[in-house]
Amino acid sequence: MKIVAIDRLLASSALGLVLMLATQPGHAQSLEEQLNTAAPLAAPIAPPSLKDLAPQAAETPTQAASTPTPVATPAPAAPEAAKADTAKAAPAVANPTANAAVTDKLREMVTGKALDRIVSRKAEHLGVEAFYKARDYAPLWVNDGAVTDRAKAAMSTLNKADEVGLDAADYPTPDFAAAKTADELADAELKLTSAVLTYARQAQVGRIHFSRVAADIEFSQTAPDPASVLDNLAKASNAAAALEDYNPPHPQFKALRAKLADLRAGKPVVDTKTEDAKPAPAVQIASGPILRPGMKDKRVADLRKRLDVPGDKDNTLYDAAVQEAVKTFQTTADLDTDGNVGPSTLRALNGTKPETKSINRASNDPIDTIIVNMERWRWLARDLGNPHVIVNVPDYRLALWNNGKVYWSTKIVAGKPGSHATPMISAEMKFITVNPTWNVPPSIIEKEYLPALQEDPQALDRIGLKVEQAADGTVRIYQPPGAANALGRIRFNFPNKFLVYQHDTPDKNLFKHEKRAYSHGCMRVENPLMYGEKLLSLALPDQKYTAAKLESMFGGSEININFPNHLWVHLTYQTAFVDDEGKLQFREDVYGRDQRMIAILKGSDRKVADIAIARPPNTSSKPVRVPVGSFGGGSYSSGPNFFEALFGGFGRPEPRPSRDVGGPRYGRDGRVVVR
Structure with a gap:
C-alpha cells in the first residue's frame, strides 16, 4: 500500500506542476512542450522497493527531518539527469543571463564613447553602430559567455593574412579565453569586429592607397560597406571563406599567392622566361642562311612540317603561306615578326633555350x-x-x-x-x-615644341605639323593623317x-x-x-x-x-x-x-598608408594660350610677331637640319618620334 501511495503522490505532484505552469503568465508553451519539460515526467520513476524503503523507516526523527524523502527529491534531481543524458546529443542552451549581460555592455559601449577607442574610422564606426543596433546589440562573436565557432573561423583567416600578401599583425585578435566578465567579453567582441572590418577593407582595396605611390595612377575604388561585411559574416555558413572572399578573385592574383607560398616554403622558382622545360620539337630545322620569302631551300620542307603549313609538306619554296606561319610563330614566341627565319627564330623553332x-x-x-x-x-x-x-x-x-x-x-x-x-x-x-x-598634347606643346620653335622656326614645317590659334588664344598643333x-x-x-x-x-x-x-x-x-x-x-x-x-x-x-x-x-x-x-x-x-x-x-607611414592623399590636379591637358594674333589667319606663320609675342624680340635663326630638342627626335625624312 505504501508503494501505491508513493506512486500516486508522484503522479499527482507532476500533474499539479503542469497545471501550475499552464496558468502562469509569460509561459506560451503548448501543453505537450510543458509536459516534455516538466522534470518529474521527463523519465518514468520506478516505484521504490521495500528494500529501499526499509532504511528510511529506521531513521531517527532528526535524520528524517534533515534528509529529503523520495517524494521531495525527484523534482530537482530529474533535470540534472536529463542534462547528462542529452549533453552529447544537443548543443548547450545559451545562458540568457550571460548573453543579456554582454548585450547590455555592448549597448553601452556602441552608443557611448568607448567605441571610439576601438574603431577610429568614421565609416566603420557608423557601420558598427548600425549593425549592432539592428540586432538589438546582441553579440556576434560570443554566446553563453564563450567564443563561438564563427569567431574562431574568422580569427583563423586573420591569423593567416600573410598567405594573401597582407600582414597578420595588422589584424590583432582578442584573447577570448582570458575574458571572464561581461565587460571583458564585450570589449573582445568589438576588438574582433574592428579587426575583421580592417581586413575586409584592406583585402579589397589594398593596404596602400595608389595616390601615395604616384600622381599618374587613377582607379575607381569602393571599400566594402562595414555593416554589410558584418551582416555577411553573421549569415555565412563558413565565416572563414566569407572573409577571405574580400581578396581579389583574379586568376593572376591567385597564381601569385601560390608562388608566394612556394617561396616561403623554400621551393625553387623560375625567374625568367625560358624554353628549357619544353621537349625539343620532333622536326628540327638545320642551321644555315636566313630563310626568306621567295627562297628555295630543302630546309623549307622541314619548316612546313614543323609549323604544320597546309599543303604539300615537301615543297621547298618559301611562299606566302610559310611566311604567315612563321609570323604567327614569332608572335607567340615574343620575337620580331619579320617573317624570316633568322638565328633567334631558328633557336625558338628548335626549342633551344634563348637568352x-x-x-x-x-x-x-x-x-x-x-x-x-x-x-x-x-x-x-x-x-x-x-x-x-x-x-x-x-x-x-x-x-x-x-x-x-x-x-x-x-x-x-x-x-x-x-x-x-x-x-x-x-x-x-x-x-x-x-x-x-595627331593633336599634340598641351604638355608637349608647352615643354617641347615652343622651345624647339624658339631655336628653329621651321621645325614644325619640316615634320608636317600645323598650328592653329583660337579666338581665346588657345594654340593647337596637329599633324594631319x-x-x-x-x-x-x-x-x-x-x-x-x-x-x-x-x-x-x-x-x-x-x-x-x-x-x-x-x-x-x-x-x-x-x-x-x-x-x-x-x-x-x-x-x-x-x-x-x-x-x-x-x-x-x-x-x-x-x-x-x-x-x-x-x-x-x-x-x-x-x-x-x-x-x-x-x-x-x-x-x-x-x-x-x-x-x-x-x-x-x-616605413613609419605604414599605419596610414591606406588613406588617400591629395594630389595636385593634372595640368597636362590644360590648353596652351599665347597672345591673340600670334598666328595670322588661324594658321602657322614664321614671321617675327609670333616669336616676339612668345619670347621677345630676336633675330630668326637659320633653319637647322634634323635634331633632338628636349625630347622629340627628328629623322632625316622629317618624321618626329612621339607618343
Whole structure:
C-alpha cells in the first residue's frame, strides 16, 4: 500500500506542476512542450522497493527531518539527469543571463564613447553602430559567455593574412579565453569586429592607397560597406571563406599567392622566361642562311612540317603561306615578326633555350616583389570585363582577353620613366580611328615644341605639323593623317584624364629592343592592324573586319569605327607574374613603383598608408594660350610677331637640319618620334 501511495503522490505532484505552469503568465508553451519539460515526467520513476524503503523507516526523527524523502527529491534531481543524458546529443542552451549581460555592455559601449577607442574610422564606426543596433546589440562573436565557432573561423583567416600578401599583425585578435566578465567579453567582441572590418577593407582595396605611390595612377575604388561585411559574416555558413572572399578573385592574383607560398616554403622558382622545360620539337630545322620569302631551300620542307603549313609538306619554296606561319610563330614566341627565319627564330623553332631576360627588382627579396604586385591587383575592379585588354608596362606587352583566356597578344612601346611614364588606369575603349590626326598634347606643346620653335622656326614645317590659334588664344598643333603621322595609320581610343591611348607608329625598329620605354606615355602597338582585326572580331563580329580590310581604308580622312559595347582597357604594372606555363616571371622595376611601395610597407607611414592623399590636379591637358594674333589667319606663320609675342624680340635663326630638342627626335625624312 505504501508503494501505491508513493506512486500516486508522484503522479499527482507532476500533474499539479503542469497545471501550475499552464496558468502562469509569460509561459506560451503548448501543453505537450510543458509536459516534455516538466522534470518529474521527463523519465518514468520506478516505484521504490521495500528494500529501499526499509532504511528510511529506521531513521531517527532528526535524520528524517534533515534528509529529503523520495517524494521531495525527484523534482530537482530529474533535470540534472536529463542534462547528462542529452549533453552529447544537443548543443548547450545559451545562458540568457550571460548573453543579456554582454548585450547590455555592448549597448553601452556602441552608443557611448568607448567605441571610439576601438574603431577610429568614421565609416566603420557608423557601420558598427548600425549593425549592432539592428540586432538589438546582441553579440556576434560570443554566446553563453564563450567564443563561438564563427569567431574562431574568422580569427583563423586573420591569423593567416600573410598567405594573401597582407600582414597578420595588422589584424590583432582578442584573447577570448582570458575574458571572464561581461565587460571583458564585450570589449573582445568589438576588438574582433574592428579587426575583421580592417581586413575586409584592406583585402579589397589594398593596404596602400595608389595616390601615395604616384600622381599618374587613377582607379575607381569602393571599400566594402562595414555593416554589410558584418551582416555577411553573421549569415555565412563558413565565416572563414566569407572573409577571405574580400581578396581579389583574379586568376593572376591567385597564381601569385601560390608562388608566394612556394617561396616561403623554400621551393625553387623560375625567374625568367625560358624554353628549357619544353621537349625539343620532333622536326628540327638545320642551321644555315636566313630563310626568306621567295627562297628555295630543302630546309623549307622541314619548316612546313614543323609549323604544320597546309599543303604539300615537301615543297621547298618559301611562299606566302610559310611566311604567315612563321609570323604567327614569332608572335607567340615574343620575337620580331619579320617573317624570316633568322638565328633567334631558328633557336625558338628548335626549342633551344634563348637568352634570359635581365632582372632588376627593387628588392633582393622576391617575396617583397610578389607582395607589392598582389597589392596592385587590389586596385583593379573585381570584374575586368569580358572581353578586356590588359597592358603590362614592365613586360612591354598587351594582351586581349576573352572568356578567361588570352585571345591575342603583341609587343608595345611604353612611356619613358619620369614625367612620361605610362599611367595606371582602367578606361573603356569606345572606338577605333583609321587615318588619325595627331593633336599634340598641351604638355608637349608647352615643354617641347615652343622651345624647339624658339631655336628653329621651321621645325614644325619640316615634320608636317600645323598650328592653329583660337579666338581665346588657345594654340593647337596637329599633324594631319598620312603615312608619316606619328600615330601611324590607326589609333585605339579609350578616353581618360591622362590623354593616353594605343596606336600604330611609323618607327617600327624600336620593337626589336628588349626594353621599350621610349614614348611620351601612349602605347605604340607592334601589330596594330591585327590588333584592330582581333578587337573588331569581338566588338563587331558581323562586320567581318580583317587586317586587309582595315588597310584598304587608309587615306587622308579620319574614319571612326564605334564599338556598340565598350571594352575595358586596364593599364597595369606587373613586375612579378605567372606565365601561361605556370612559371614565375620577374621584370625590371622601370618606374620604381616596387621600390616606393616596399618602402611604404616597411616605413613609419605604414599605419596610414591606406588613406588617400591629395594630389595636385593634372595640368597636362590644360590648353596652351599665347597672345591673340600670334598666328595670322588661324594658321602657322614664321614671321617675327609670333616669336616676339612668345619670347621677345630676336633675330630668326637659320633653319637647322634634323635634331633632338628636349625630347622629340627628328629623322632625316622629317618624321618626329612621339607618343
